[in-house]
Amino acid sequence: ADIIVVAHGQANDPFWSVVKNGVEKAAEHTGANVEFRAPETFDMVAMSQLIDAAVNQEPDGLAVSIPDADALGPSIERAVAAGIPVISINSGSDVSKSLGALLHVGQDEFDAGKAAGEKLAELGGTKGICVNQEVGNVALDLRCEGFAEGFGNEITVLPTTNDPTEIESKVRAALDSDPDIDTVMALGASTAGEPSVAAAKASGRDVLVASFDLSAPFLQSIVDGDAAFAIDQQQFLQGYMAVNFLALNAEYGLMPGGNVPSGPNLITAEKAGQVIDLSAQGIR
Amino acid sequence: MTDTSQLVVDERLKPESFGAKLMKRPELGAIAGVILVVIFFAITADPAMFTLSGFMNFMTPAAQLGILAIGAALLMIGGEFDLSIGSMVAFSGLFFAVCTVTWGFPLIIAIPATFIFAGCFGALNGTIVIHSGLPSFIVTLAFLFILRGLSLVGLKWATGGSTQLRGVREAVEGDFLAPLFSGDAFQGLFASLANAGLVETFKNGTPKVPGIPVEIIWFVLIALLATYILLKTPAGNWIFAAGGDKNAAANSGVPVNRVKVSLFVLTACCAAMVAIITVMDAGSTDARRGFQKEFEAIIAAVIGGCLLTGGYGSAIGAFFGAIIFGMVVIGLTYTNFDQDWFQVFLGAMLLIAVLFNNAIRKRVTGER
Amino acid sequence: MTDTSQLVVDERLKPESFGAKLMKRPELGAIAGVILVVIFFAITADPAMFTLSGFMNFMTPAAQLGILAIGAALLMIGGEFDLSIGSMVAFSGLFFAVCTVTWGFPLIIAIPATFIFAGCFGALNGTIVIHSGLPSFIVTLAFLFILRGLSLVGLKWATGGSTQLRGVREAVEGDFLAPLFSGDAFQGLFASLANAGLVETFKNGTPKVPGIPVEIIWFVLIALLATYILLKTPAGNWIFAAGGDKNAAANSGVPVNRVKVSLFVLTACCAAMVAIITVMDAGSTDARRGFQKEFEAIIAAVIGGCLLTGGYGSAIGAFFGAIIFGMVVIGLTYTNFDQDWFQVFLGAMLLIAVLFNNAIRKRVTGER
Amino acid sequence: MTVDTNFHHGDAPDSAPIVEMRDIEKHFGNIIALAGVSFDVRPGECHCLLGDNGAGKSTFIKTMSGVHRPTKGEIFFEGKHMNFASPRDAMEAGIATVFQDLAMIPLMSVTRNFFMGREPTKGKGLFKRFDTETANRIAVEEMRQMGINLRGPDQAVGTLSGGERQTVAIARAVHFGAKVLILDEPTSALGVRQTSNVLATIDRVRKQGIGVVFISHNVRHALAVGDRFTVLNRGKTLGTARRGEISPEELQDLMAGGQELAQLEGSLGGTV
Amino acid sequence: MTVDTNFHHGDAPDSAPIVEMRDIEKHFGNIIALAGVSFDVRPGECHCLLGDNGAGKSTFIKTMSGVHRPTKGEIFFEGKHMNFASPRDAMEAGIATVFQDLAMIPLMSVTRNFFMGREPTKGKGLFKRFDTETANRIAVEEMRQMGINLRGPDQAVGTLSGGERQTVAIARAVHFGAKVLILDEPTSALGVRQTSNVLATIDRVRKQGIGVVFISHNVRHALAVGDRFTVLNRGKTLGTARRGEISPEELQDLMAGGQELAQLEGSLGGTV
Ligand SMILES: Nc1ncnc2c1ncn2[C@@H]1O[C@H](COP(=O)(O)OP(=O)(O)OP(=O)(O)O)[C@@H](O)[C@H]1O
Numbered sequence A: 001a002d003i004i005v006v007a008h009g010q011a012n013d014p015f016w017s018v019v020k021n022g023v024e025k026a027a028e029h030t031g032a033n034v035e036f037r038a039p040e041t042f043d044m045v046a047m048s049q050l051i052d053a054a055v056n057q058e059p060d061g062l063a064v065s066i067p068d069a070d071a072l073g074p075s076i077e078r079a080v081a082a083g084i085p086v087i088s089i090n091s092g093s094d095v096s097k098s099l100g101a102l103l104h105v106g107q108d109e110f111d112a113g114k115a116a117g118e119k120l121a122e123l124g125g126t127k128g129i130c131v132n133q134e135v136g137n138v139a140l141d142l143r144c145e146g147f148a149e150g151f152g153n154e155i156t157v158l159p160t161t162n163d164p165t166e167i168e169s170k171v172r173a174a175l176d177s178d179p180d181i182d183t184v185m186a187l188g189a190s191t192a193g194e195p196s197v198a199a200a201k202a203s204g205r206d207v208l209v210a211s212f213d214l215s216a217p218f219l220q221s222i223v224d225g226d227a228a229f230a231i232d233q234q235q236f237l238q239g240y241m242a243v244n245f246l247a248l249n250a251e252y253g254l255m256p257g258g259n260v261p262s263g264p265n266l267i268t269a270e271k272a273g274q275v276i277d278l279s280a281q282g283i284r
Numbered sequence B, C: 001m002t003d004t005s006q007l008v009v010d011e012r013l014k015p016e017s018f019g020a021k022l023m024k025r026p027e028l029g030a031i032a033g034v035i036l037v038v039i040f041f042a043i044t045a046d047p048a049m050f051t052l053s054g055f056m057n058f059m060t061p062a063a064q065l066g067i068l069a070i071g072a073a074l075l076m077i078g079g080e081f082d083l084s085i086g087s088m089v090a091f092s093g094l095f096f097a098v099c100t101v102t103w104g105f106p107l108i109i110a111i112p113a114t115f116i117f118a119g120c121f122g123a124l125n126g127t128i129v130i131h132s133g134l135p136s137f138i139v140t141l142a143f144l145f146i147l148r149g150l151s152l153v154g155l156k157w158a159t160g161g162s163t164q165l166r167g168v169r170e171a172v173e174g175d176f177l178a179p180l181f182s183g184d185a186f187q188g189l190f191a192s193l194a195n196a197g198l199v200e201t202f203k204n205g206t207p208k209v210p211g212i213p214v215e216i217i218w219f220v221l222i223a224l225l226a227t228y229i230l231l232k233t234p235a236g237n238w239i240f241a242a243g244g245d246k247n248a249a250a251n252s253g254v255p256v257n258r259v260k261v262s263l264f265v266l267t268a269c270c271a272a273m274v275a276i277i278t279v280m281d282a283g284s285t286d287a288r289r290g291f292q293k294e295f296e297a298i299i300a301a302v303i304g305g306c307l308l309t310g311g312y313g314s315a316i317g318a319f320f321g322a323i324i325f326g327m328v329v330i331g332l333t334y335t336n337f338d339q340d341w342f343q344v345f346l347g348a349m350l351l352i353a354v355l356f357n358n359a360i361r362k363r364v365t366g367e368r
Numbered sequence D, E: 001m002t003v004d005t006n007f008h009h010g011d012a013p014d015s016a017p018i019v020e021m022r023d024i025e026k027h028f029g030n031i032i033a034l035a036g037v038s039f040d041v042r043p044g045e046c047h048c049l050l051g052d053n054g055a056g057k058s059t060f061i062k063t064m065s066g067v068h069r070p071t072k073g074e075i076f077f078e079g080k081h082m083n084f085a086s087p088r089d090a091m092e093a094g095i096a097t098v099f100q101d102l103a104m105i106p107l108m109s110v111t112r113n114f115f116m117g118r119e120p121t122k123g124k125g126l127f128k129r130f131d132t133e134t135a136n137r138i139a140v141e142e143m144r145q146m147g148i149n150l151r152g153p154d155q156a157v158g159t160l161s162g163g164e165r166q167t168v169a170i171a172r173a174v175h176f177g178a179k180v181l182i183l184d185e186p187t188s189a190l191g192v193r194q195t196s197n198v199l200a201t202i203d204r205v206r207k208q209g210i211g212v213v214f215i216s217h218n219v220r221h222a223l224a225v226g227d228r229f230t231v232l233n234r235g236k237t238l239g240t241a242r243r244g245e246i247s248p249e250e251l252q253d254l255m256a257g258g259q260e261l262a263q264l265e266g267s268l269g270g271t272v
């Protein structure tokens, strides 16, 4: 069976590389011929064109993430109209059904952010910053919004680039210039999470640091007590399950009856130790 | 000395092949690259790429990029850069979306307003560059940041906190101007072609290609218009002169400043055009629209033979440059290469296309 | 005619103020911008910014950017661009991490190997540019993509599937070369200063600033060295000549091709330097390191007065340019502005700094 | 280095000057290029501007043609006080100039350079377009009249020989010539035939009532066509003489800034 | 347009040529700039290369100095077959050239241009550095000897006057002059004093045994210093004459490509 996955995150994004690993694993297990595609940056116009390109090849199954239902809707509907089974992954749980997707595997970014926010508030956070390394990427912006909602207290969004040194300096600057900040929420473990931990340490203050997604060094910080927790949506599953379902569907016409939530999943000090190795291999 | 015939054969000229004459034109230089890329994908890619729908599929992004690239090429020929066009796509897209969704203007007002709005920023860019004498690189770079930032602020203001503004499609539905800037042209024609079996259809019978996406038509029109301006009008001459040597041009009486400011306005309007088309097509806009498009537009113009130093290049070159770039980006997804290798192939293909281009041109025109 | 004294007062010269003499040097042009930015932040930012630790905090990213910017500036003065340095940071960082972690080489081997590795790619870039005659923009752009893609492929190969390779810190721990490329210098000095109460300390008595981050020291050293080369050696003269007019330089006997290839190698080595420092500092590398650094490096060089067309500029200018850029990027975090406006301020500050700079220079040197 | 001049100051011709420049100074930063120069051109005369290298001749005529704004001093055009904001202004007022650096764009064709800024058009309204055929024809014809047979009008100016390029600039200025024609060392790169054509052209346009400003280092060329001679030295004027009032040797002496010439064997008797 | 020449072909001088060029052709795409030119220079002679605009003189000497590679033909340097890969090669072999376009970098200072590619250094090993003082001193002094008093050695060449700039190029070539000195219209922008200095300089270096190739459109300058005269026309050579074998009028006729000159009133008797 030919299956195509179109995602809004790039193959070199730490988060999406894990999804891609899941996709590859599923391809190996099912024997399907699977391809993973993504636009060069978070670009909804380009992504809709990639979906169109996929539809033109008339695959036996299509898995897409849907961060912008307006922009991607017509392309997805075209796929459905062309008789291609579609599963939505990662984002778009709310619109998945109405666009004609068979089911959704993933976790809502907003809900994940909310869960993290609630946890941080519970841990005693009163004033937070949300380190966003890609402002304008709706998926990341939703994480911040969810965090704000769950946290309840005042937060500011700290826009940065992907550069760890710059992130460290900016987090440090934010901490230095406002002594009330006691919570740092990073939107990606390796890009933003690790430098945030370093900055918190260098500031000499007691700061709650948490991050979305996993990276081995960040998990190590959790174990060491320098960071509070990481929030994991087991995105490996999003790639793996979607492809698996589509392959089974192509072969036997099988399809589960409902959405599959892959997270959220808080990784705290107890669990962190176990997943470090898996994270280092790109599975968690 | 009394011989007035200009067509007397000059013994100081060798006969020149037709090919050499063609390849000397910067307009046509990029064609060799296009051919190479087509051959490459004809061999490696899924045959779906070269069906009619595959063609429309890679031409759509190429056209969107190309509209920007032609503006950028004209500006580059005129000796300046505009790094703010990518941000301008986001910002004028936001303005357009606010006009239609938030303020509920009809397109007949919203579209001209968007062009005027973008044009004003273009004029501002140009005026600062002219009056400060600073390189346009740094001035428009500042606007890259400023406009991108304003898009974010504006979006949050318009939506009450989100970075995504939706509902444009509903807002413009039924407007008589909408078909000019969104969707597909010649739908009736394609439907009847499909009925006649001349256009492929999906299993359910709808034609795979419902029509020609309007951006492709705009792209071709703009390329033709820009070429006409460059080659056939005094303004074209002034653009080449202003970019070739600002002082020499001014000393010869070319209104260099006026030419440059107009080019900045034109480039901004190209960005507005792309913004309107993509916002109407997508039905939404977000803060990352047009991200790095300035860069891709310059790439396309340079692939098409424009010199970064100004004074040389062509709109048709940028046209083919955009097609090469668009074809490579989309084409790679039709092949079986692993996505991890995507950028390696993208880079290699660009390099090979340009090197090939260059080698062919040198060989045919006999340069050494 | 028999007057051999060169110091006779020429009636065709007006006396020139000391300030005018200073401002004529491109090295010093960017200073006005630095002062303006400092004043701005002294007023608007939290006082923490101008403590010693605040200073180190914004100088660290500025230094990393600056090392790249100086390489880029030299190359720009020599008339070429290198858009691949950002990707080169990622790729040589990967190579260095693989050397130390995967292969377990000591630094005495790993560091030279990384420089040679990067240098080879620089030489490749340069050779293609020279031999094809294509603009370096397009050639190095191809390598921007290729190297970025290879970094991803290499990382996955080295880690078995992840995009992050970690464990560098452990691998180099205790290596006698490590203090040269990571951590803070003069730690002893700062500890005793802290004891003497001259440096702020945390409540537990450790100094807030444990030392000077090594990249700052490298940054200053490289800026001095580059300035020395540009102004005081024949090679510097060749760089200006090669960038000013390639043909004229070659016709006057400057080995233009050799100069340009060396500059590409140098730029790549600057990227490798930044890669080594950041990888050792972070203890890990990932596929997005150095993203868009090529762009920022060019920005810093242009702020510092380099011309995009080549032949004019200075290393000290790039030095200050990097400081301006780094200070603005980090400094805005110290202010109370709504961070949504970050990019708007960033752009506006850059524009104002450069305009101010320019205005001051014109005023002082009496240009019109 | 001061010059003790035995220079005869010329009487002004009868007609009113087209352009009159009074006490022009021009400073570049701390460099004083012109320290107060007065000069005028009248219709139908060829006024030669002579002087040593670096005397300020080019700077002076650039001030006249709107490239530089004078630091001090006044410009009168046809009796009215004028301040050209750009070369285009000066051109529209009727001043055509051949600059020493020619003001050509190397990458553009001969025709495009020839008509740069003043393109002939055909068609109307939206279809008004650059009339390439006419332009090519005129360019080739004007060049031929100056003694250059082009291979084709679309050759890039950057690939022309030095003299061919200079001829394009001269032919262009003459073709569009209006009330004043300024020629800054127009014959420096020209062959003997082209030079005699240019000198003959100067004579022709002068007869049409155009005022010509002619800069040259060649005493013989200046004497061949000049009606009045003004000599600059180190940014100052040494005075003006009318034709016939000054001998070639005197003029050459003044042009050298009063310094003696190297001794030459050979046939260079009298004037270089 | 063919020339029926009454040109006396010169006998070769005694000594062996330093540079000998045989049947050089040079094509640019479909443009034939040189259609087979032979030429040689011997030590201690000044060999003038003359001809109409666009005849191919500059292209020819660029082939000699390694800028262009000949399309056909052979170059011998001191009897050995040679193929200069770059101007630097030619320079190292001992050929110094003043190009018609001067090969100067406008943004760089006079001193830096003067020593471009051949900088004097002081110090040793790692501290070997550009010796700015010496360089400045030499540059100013050499310029003064040519008759130009610079305001300062750090003025950008782009802001020099045309003649000042040309003098920098000449002074540079003469200063580094080796076995052959090629001068492409070196006096075109020079004042009378500077011109006579350059002609005197040619005479001086010739006496030192250097071979000089001198291109000019000025018959009088050529006759003043030339030992042999080769005339090019439309990419072909019309022949070579020795000094004294040809009259100024004959030479001028040949230089004009055999076409008649415009009639001039005034003092231009005989030669332009
Ligand atoms: N833009 C400038 N900046 C600084 N100095 C300048 C500038 N332009 C000209 N000068 C100086 O002013 C003086 C006069 O230059 P100008 O070009 O007018 O001389 P000129 O009389 O035309 O000489 P030539 O006969 O050599 O062409 C020269 O010494 C030159 O160095």
Ligand SMILES: Nc1ncnc2c1ncn2[C@@H]1O[C@H](COP(=O)(O)OP(=O)(O)OP(=O)(O)O)[C@@H](O)[C@H]1O
Pocket: D159, D160, D161, D162, D163, D164, D189, D191, E028, E031, E032, E033, E051, E052, E053, E054, E055, E056, E057, E058, E059, E060, E100
């Ligand atoms: N790079 C080139 N490409 C095309 N044609 C060229 C090129 N260089 C020179 N030519 C042509 O070759 C011919 C000879 O040019 P060259 O510069 O050698 O003439 P020249 O004898 O030096 O003339 P002048 O006395 O005007 O300097 C000219 O007609 C010119 O147009």
Ligand SMILES: [Mg+2]
Pocket: D057, D058, D059, D100, D184, E161, E162, E163
């Ligand atoms: Mg002059």
Ligand SMILES: [Mg+2]
Pocket: D161, D162, D163, E057, E058, E059, E100, E184
């Ligand atoms: Mg010549």
